[in-house]
Amino acid sequence: MHGTVSGGDREGATPSARPSRVPLVLRLAMRELRGGLSGFGIFLACIALGVMAIAGVSSVSRALTEGLAREGRTLLGGDLSYRLIHREATPAEIATLEEWGDVSVVATMRGMANAETGAALVEIKAVDEAYPIAGELVTEPALPPSEIFARAGDAYGAAVDPVLLGRLDLEVGDTIRVGTQEIVLRTALRSEPDKIQAGIDFGPRLLVSREALDAMGLIQPGSLVRFTYRVDLDGPPNDDALLARAEAAIQAAQPQAGWEARSRLNANPELERNIERFAQFLTLVGLTALIVGGVGVANAVRGFVDRKRESIATLKSLGAPGGRVVGIYLTQVMTIAGIGILIGLALGAAMPFALAALLGAILPIPIAPTLAPLELALAALYGVLTALAFSLAPLGRAHDIQVSGLFRDQIDPDRRFARKRYLAGVALAIAALLGLSVFAAFDRMVALIFIGAAAAAFVLLRVVATGMMAIARRLPRPRAAAPRLALSNVHRPGALTPSLVLSLGLGITLLVALAMIDGNMRRQLTETLPGEAPSFFFVDIPSAEVDGFVDFLRAQAPQGEIERVPMLRGRLVSLRGVPVEEIEAEPDAAWVLEGDRGITYETDLPEGSQVVAGEWWDEIPQENLVSFDDELAAGLGLSVGDEVVVNVLGRDIEATISNLRKVEWESLGINFVMVFSPNTFAGAPHSHLATLALPDDAASEATEVALLREAARTYPMVTSVRVKDALEAVNAVVEQLVLAIRGASSIAVVASVLVLAGALAAGHRARLYDAVVLKTLGATRAKLVGAYALEYGILGLATAVFGLVAGGLAGWVIVTQIMRLDFVMVWSGPLAAAAIAIVVTVTFGLVGTWRILSQKPAPYLRTL
Structure with a gap:
């Protein structure tokens, strides 16, 4: 064979011509590819789609992370930031900060804006x-700060979020009252450089001077006000060594300050972690698309081998070893995979640049688009390993098939497995793919769970396909021709059942799981909570006025249920003697250690709580005791008897865990992670928190708005939060998250559709000969269409049942174990997804079948 092929390669060459140095396998592979990539469209699309998703997500994540790092000083508002709650920094603390540079202070709190049109x-x-x-304050009309905040008579100026103007039907130049102070709205606020530090806003921004805040009279002992001190370091800009020295010196000089420290290098660590978590989710979605696409790769390679049967038989008849034949076609397959990978990399690399161009001006997070070589290399490696893992086995089968078997394989497929060397190659590629998934994951436990779920899905779908074929084989044969043909096609040699069930089952499972998650999240926000939650929260009620305020609420809403508790803010300093900075908490509990938390003291067990370990104090104890949420305690490794230290109003308070409580957070009633015994904060200044729950017949929109306005007028120091408005703010964030999840997951769904189309296309060649023979024997096109429609319908329906069960189970695990929400079966979305999948299956199948049935029998009969 060598001489024959080599001579053909050098036809017309002189006897002295040097033989080609290009390996024979590569020469033959490239020669066959000259005919183009016909038949590999789905192959290319599957590889390119998965690689694009992984490359694009990792590139965008890198761009966002670098944007945060580059703009850290602007986002933080300076080089260093120190935040205190309830209290201002002492002169000594301010002096320490001023030793290193200029200091600017920002105070934030919530209040009520009163106007003639409402509150x-x-x-x-x-x-x-x-x-x-750092950064720039943008307003419309553009005014310098000195004009925005200037005092005119008894009124101070302010910049206001345009949302407030629309909500209260106001215009720039109008006056509102906040607390006891009149405020003139001089300009509309368009952009704050440090807005990202605020988190979720439950109301529109009102930007005022510090003098205006003091004049409002809102700051009382125990008021929920935060003071943030930004330091602009003296020295060269972006000097990391100077930054480190300043951080260490300030901490050493004020170890008991109890402030939350940040630097421009970690301006918003929680946001960075959220970006990484979301990037991992999207990467897993991309990996899902790639793995689902791998099934399409396997289908395409099987179809490729089927189309090349004559060529393989010819090569073998001329003496080509089986290994060389496999090498030739593996080279072709990997070359085509390389083209798909390059397409995916190009699209993925362009994604952050496109995002910056289209949405950069409106994104709340700075984005620094750049090429990310490491991330792109990882995406390319994912693509290579996927192509290898799913193509080696179908290619390897050609090694040992005899020449006569190759010609007969179409009607009587050889059941033997590929040689051990090819199976070992598949195993190594899969192991490398899984290892890379775990290695590159932000949360490796999530990656391991994903791998386990994917493996279980593949195994179960194979079992489903095998079971369907076994059942179809044992069922009695119908008398009618169309049902008999449909049933035979389900279990016949070379049936579409395994590949179609796998591709369709993965897609339906994903769609159903997403529908379950989406439905439960919406139900939690729009159905369960408003029916159980209070109508209003009232914050910052001064202790001296709490009784009068409760009487006011009883007069305004005599049918309402009122609950009130004292409220302070505290920051955990240490647990069991270990500083919180050194504690490795479970991911679900780590948030408790970051920043300040609402705390209270109680004599009686709060409603919505149940003691599950230890005992509640029956009377006021002598020592400081605390009750802790049981789930968070488990995540922090705490138990009854452990010591915790919390910083309140700048003082470290030590307390012993007396009991653990199970808390019903879903009710949105008043409850706290930590509830202290009453003696713990004796004499400490604090405010109160109250809730008002109106019965359904009294909770009309007009009633609530009127009560809100009257409360703001009568008690201007009290901040009133209408729960429906707060839920709308949270719901807006959740809607964006759900939209992002849907958009990202659609990549995997598209991959499933592509694979489904590929699975059907791979079987069309065999169906072509069936149709030709049946038409020759007198079968009409209508009967054949009916038989194929029934076959696709049977496969689609059975797979949809599996998808509903598997997707429902996956949704239940995510909702209950990861999101920690109550789970309710939401049928509308999953059933719609399953129905659409069945329709798509039948439609795709019949479109291809119709094309087959339009072929003339004669050309194909000659080749049988």
């Missing part, structure tokens, strides 16, 4: 003359 909750941000240290 609304606002997020107040009071700044000094130095604001902003």
Whole structure:
């Protein structure tokens, strides 16, 4: 064979011509590819789609992370930031900060804006003359800070979020009252450089001067107000060594300050972690698309081998070893895979640049688009390993098939497996793919769960396909021709059942799981909570006025249910003697250690709580005791008897865990992670928190709005939060998250559709000969279409049942174990997804079948 092929290669060459140095396998592979990539469209699409998803997600994540790092000083508002709650920094603490540079202070709290047209909750941000240290404040009309905040008579100026103007039907130049102070709305606020530090806003922003905040009279002992001190370091800009020295010196000079420290290098660590978590989710979605696409790769390679039967038989008849034959076609397959990978990499690399161009101006997070070589290399490696893992086995079968078997394989497929060397190659490729998935994951446990779920899905779908074929084989044969043909096609040699069930089953499972998650999240937000939650929260009620305020609520809403508790804010300092910075908490509990938490003291067990370990104090104890949420305690490794230290109003308070409580957070009633015994905060200044729950017949929109306005007028110091408005703010964030999840998951769904189309296309060659023979024997096109439609319908329906069960189970695990929400079967979305999948299957199948049935029999009969 060598001489024959080599001579053909050098036809017309002189006897002295040097033989080609290109390996024979590569020469033959490239020669066959000259005919183009016909038949590999789905192969290319599957590889390119998965690689694009992984490359694009990792590139966008890198761009966002680098954007945060590059703009860290602007986002933080300075080089260093120190935040205190309830209290201002002492002169000594301010002096320590001023040793390293200029200091600017920002105070934030919530309040009520009163106007003749109504009242609304606002997020107040009071700044000094130095604001902003970094970045630019953008207003419309554009005014310098000195004009925005200037005092005119008894009124101070402010910049306001346009949302408040629309909510209260106001215009720039109008006056509102906040607390006891009149505020003139001089300009509309368009952009704050440090807005990202605020998190979720429950009301529109009102930007005022510090003097205006003091004049409002809202700051009382125990008021929920945060003071943030930004330091603009003296020295070269972006000097990391200077930054480290300043951080260490300030911490050493004020170890008991109890403030939350940040630097421009970690301006928003929680946001960075969320970006990484979401990037991992999207990467797993991309990997899902790639693995699902791998099934399409396997189908395409099987179809490729089927189309090349004559060529393989010819090569073998001329003496080509089986290994060389496999090498030739593996080279072709990997070359085509390389083209798909390059397409995916190009699209993925362009994604952050496209995002910056289209949405950069409106994104709340800075984005720094750049090529990410490491991330692109990982995506390419994913693509190579996927192509190898799913193509070696179908290619390897050609090694040992005899020449006569190759010609007969179409009607009587050889059941033997590929040689051990090819199976070992498949195993190594899969192991490398899984290892890479775990190695590159932000949360490796999530990656391992994903791998286990994917493996289980593949095994179960194979079992389903085998079971369907076994059942179809044992069922009695119908008398009618169409049902008999459909039933035979389900279990016949070379049946579409395994590949179609696998591709369709993965797609339906994914769609059903997403529908379950989406439905439960929406139900939790729009159905369960409003029926159980209070109608209002009232925050920052001064202790001296709490009794009068409760009487006011009883007069305004005599049918309402009122609950009130004292409220302070505290920050955990240490657990069991270990500083919180050194504690490795479970991911679900780590948030408790970050920043300050609402805390309270109680004599009686709060409603919505149940003691599950230890005992509640029956009377006021002598020592400081605390009750802890049981799930969070487990995540932090705490138990009854452990010591915790919490910083309240700048003082470290030590307490012993007396009991653990199971808390019903879903009710949105008043409850806290930590509830202390009453003696713990004796004499400490604090405010109160109250809720008002209106019965359904009294909770009309007009009633609630009127009560909100009257409360703001009568008690301007009290911040009123209408729960429906707060839920709308949270719901808006959740809607964006759900939309992002749907958009990302659609990649995997598209991959499933492509694979389904590929599976059907791979079987069309065999169906072509069936149709020709049946038409020759007198079968009409209508009968054949009916038989094939029935076959596709049977496969689609059986697979849809599996998808409903598997997707429902996956949704239940995610909702209950990861999201920690109550699970309710939501049937509308999953059933619609399953029905659409069945329709798509039948439609795809019949479109291809119709094309087959339109072929003339004669050309194909000659080749039989």
